Amino acid sequence: MTQRPHVVVIGGGFGGLHAVRGLRDADVDVTLVDKANHHLFQPLLYQAATSLLPPADIAVPFRQVFEDQPNVTVVMGTATDVDVRGRSVTVSTLSDERRELSYDFLVAAVGAVPNYFGHEEWASVAPAMKSLEDAVDLRDRVLGALETAASTTEEEQRRQHLTFAVIGAGPTGVELAGQLAAMGRRMLTDQYRELPHDQFRIVLADAGEHVLAPFDPRLRDHAGRKLRDLGVELNLGRSAVAVDHESLTLGSGPGGDRETIAAGTVIWAAGVQPHHFTATLAAAAGADTDGKGRLKVGLDCSLAGHPEILAIGDMVDLNGLPGIAEPAIQEGRYVARVIRHRIGERPSPGDFRYLDLGIMATISPADAVAQRGRLRLRGAAAKLAWAAVHVGFLVGWGHKATVLTKWAWTVATGNRQQQVMLRTTRAPS
Ligand SMILES: Cc1cc2nc3c(=O)[nH]c(=O)nc-3n(C[C@H](O)[C@H](O)[C@H](O)COP(=O)(O)OP(=O)(O)OC[C@H]3O[C@@H](n4cnc5c(N)ncnc54)[C@H](O)[C@@H]3O)c2cc1C
Numbered sequence: 001m002t003q004r005p006h007v008v009v010i011g012g013g014f015g016g017l018h019a020v021r022g023l024r025d026a027d028v029d030v031t032l033v034d035k036a037n038h039h040l041f042q043p044l045l046y047q048a049a050t051s052l053l054p055p056a057d058i059a060v061p062f063r064q065v066f067e068d069q070p071n072v073t074v075v076m077g078t079a080t081d082v083d084v085r086g087r088s089v090t091v092s093t094l095s096d097e098r099r100e101l102s103y104d105f106l107v108a109a110v111g112a113v114p115n116y117f118g119h120e121e122w123a124s125v126a127p128a129m130k131s132l133e134d135a136v137d138l139r140d141r142v143l144g145a146l147e148t149a150a151s152t153t154e155e156e157q158r159r160q161h162l163t164f165a166v167i168g169a170g171p172t173g174v175e176l177a178g179q180l181a182a183m184g185r186r187m188l189t190d191q192y193r194e195l196p197h198d199q200f201r202i203v204l205a206d207a208g209e210h211v212l213a214p215f216d217p218r219l220r221d222h223a224g225r226k227l228r229d230l231g232v233e234l235n236l237g238r239s240a241v242a243v244d245h246e247s248l249t250l251g252s253g254p255g256g257d258r259e260t261i262a263a264g265t266v267i268w269a270a271g272v273q274p275h276h277f278t279a280t281l282a283a284a285a286g287a288d289t290d291g292k293g294r295l296k297v298g299l300d301c302s303l304a305g306h307p308e309i310l311a312i313g314d315m316v317d318l319n320g321l322p323g324i325a326e327p328a329i330q331e332g333r334y335v336a337r338v339i340r341h342r343i344g345e346r347p348s349p350g351d352f353r354y355l356d357l358g359i360m361a362t363i364s365p366a367d368a369v370a371q372r373g374r375l376r377l378r379g380a381a382a383k384l385a386w387a388a389v390h391v392g393f394l395v396g397w398g399h400k401a402t403v404l405t406k407w408a409w410t411v412a413t414g415n416r417q418q419q420v421m422l423r424t425t426r427a428p429s
Pocket residue numbers: 010011012013014015016033034035036038039040042043044045046077078079080109110111112129130171172275277312313314315323324325326328360
């Protein structure tokens with residue numbers, strides 16, 4: 001009996017998950033390698049960080065996702081190296097064993113990690129959100145800051161703990177700032193009655209002049225206005241020059257003005273860069289990367305000189321597509337078709353073509369902005385579109401149903417059900 005081609009997929013995020021699904025019923029064996037045991041719906045991480053959704057509602061275990069796909073084996077482990085000549089991937093597993101997985105096709109989909117632009121030392125004081133652990137840690141920091149503010153008798157300390165700064169006013173920063181403002185307003189009114197409301201501050205800072213830079217100017221203006229209405233202070237045109245446990249300093253270029261904001265919680269939402277495995281793969285395959293470190297791939301998502309290696313999602317530069325979920329999903333589905341063509345099962349899919357479904361961002365529990373082609377939506381209509389798209393992309397009917405129920409509950413009552421702190425230690429201040 002001849003062996004079936006073996007496809008190794010590294011990373012089960014949006015790209016990897018859809019590549020594996022696209023190989024359902026294909027005459028191949030698929031091994032999915034991921035350092036986590038779950039697929040994570042990153043666009044809703046901010047809702048886990050702001051006590052709205054429990055972490056398990058936005059993640060689903062791979063073994064559960066693929067229980068009905070017999071050609072898939074799941075390996076929980078971190079891909080650390082690739083031997084492109086011998087066609088094998090080195091994986092470090094939980095048992096600390098190194099496993100060599102040989103492949104006929106390799107699909108790399110390792111995504112991105114936060115980019116601190118050379119200030120890696122800020123990661124511990126200004127955490128970013130990229131994993132479930134990050135979101136839970138952030139939730140505990142926010143709840144811990146409110147409790148610390150409530151327990152201190154020092155006025156200055158209280159002000160500091162009631163100040164939350166978000167660096168980066170792209171969709172993630174805007175969503176986080178808006179949600180924190182809504183959460184803080186509600187909790188201070190009903191649950192932290194001893195705290196002075198006027199001391200609660202959310203600062204949203206960005207080096208650029210606008211919030212939501214990739215959006216139409218009218219939608220940006222709408223978002224800025226609505227954030228101000230929620231009480232969010234916009235601090236634009238200045239970048240972070242120093243961050244520590246007590247404060248954030250913003251500056252506008254060398255010799256420009258500087259402002260230090262006493263903030264007990266600083267959150268990083270200023271950018272991402274390709275996962276470091278991208279550089280490992282580029283070096284092994286002799287592949288080019290762009291100025292951001294993303295792999296340059298051909299129009300069939302393969303690496304130059306290596307048609308058997310396909311790379312997708314946030315780690316690649318393909319036609320300048322943005323690092324958002326939809327390109328990763330479409331590229332994942334596409335590479336499955338490429339593989340099925342190469343093994344003689346399907347006609348050639350041709351070059352990859354992106355179907356632009358637009359971009360959207362939520363501002364507050366009742367407001368969002370969305371644009372697609374010439375269509376512009378804002379307010380409740382955009383929020384409904386946002387909700388439909390996000391629920392649509394969540395994996396599993398159970399998750400869709402529970403998330404919808406929790407949103408409805410929060411909209412109706414204003415209550416957040418995830419206010420239980422798991423870790424009570426706070427960074428020293
Ligand atoms: C907070 C946040 C909010 C976002 N909001 C939106 C939004 O509203 N709309 C939108 O379109 N996009 C949003 N994005 C971007 C979107 O999530 C990404 O563009 C998308 O996840 C990219 O998919 P991917 O498959 O390339 O990578 P990912 O989905 O990041 O998946 C990468 C996978 O690879 C695994 N992995 C990494 N390295 C290794 C390794 N060495 N070995 C094994 N496994 C590895 C990871 O565990 C992960 O499962 C958001 C991102 C974040 C962080």
